[in-house]
Amino acid sequence: MPDESPVHLPWLVPSIETALLVAVVWGHPARRARGSKWRHRIALAFVIALVAAALWATALLVYDLIKGHGVSQSPTRLLATGALVWLGNNLAFGMLYWLMDSGGPIARARNAPPRDFAFTQHLSPELAPPGWRPVFLDYLHLGFTNATAFSPTDVMPLSLRAKYAMIVQSTTALALFGLVVARAVNAFT
Numbered sequence: 001m002p003d004e005s006p007v008h009l010p011w012l013v014p015s016i017e018t019a020l021l022v023a024v025v026w027g028h029p030a031r032r033a034r035g036s037k038w039r040h041r042i043a044l045a046f047v048i049a050l051v052a053a054a055l056w057a058t059a060l061l062v063y064d065l066i067k068g069h070g071v072s073q074s075p076t077r078l079l080a081t082g083a084l085v086w087l088g089n090n091l092a093f094g095m096l097y098w099l100m101d102s103g104g105p106i107a108r109a110r111n112a113p114p115r116d117f118a119f120t121q122h123l124s125p126e127l128a129p130p131g132w133r134p135v136f137l138d139y140l141h142l143g144f145t146n147a148t149a150f151s152p153t154d155v156m157p158l159s160l161r162a163k164y165a166m167i168v169q170s171t172t173a174l175a176l177f178g179l180v181v182a183r184a185v186n187a188f189t
Contacts (some may be wrong), residue, residue, distance in 0.1 A: 055168075119154070
């Protein structure tokens, strides 16, 4: 992010990501299933912190664009920073969707029914192999398509929390696209 930003904590997000990785991966798989509730809550808290950090990075970039300083002075730096912020938003929301849906990956492995998102394979089981369950890549795809189409594409939100999360992500992506592209076009001309 810009050097002029009011917060200078370059270690914060990597530290959260490392803690999340340790909390999710630590231990033997059989033990993970036994203590999955508290691990799921810790992982969800870390991912919510990552989403908040991604939204904060977006807010800082939008602030720089409105004030006309920082990365907004260089079209190449602006596009690179905008792409990085957009990617961070998509990864954070993909992880949030993955942990949120049906109580998380361990609950889904126990054949929990979809509670938050209905994938095409849920709605048309003949399109999927028997026993199909969504994996992280499916939720990452959901995050990317929601950020580019600004709406659900092949995955329908079922719960209010899923709908609200998708509203926040698509609104953030729309603001980011609109402002970054408009400023970059203006700077290039």
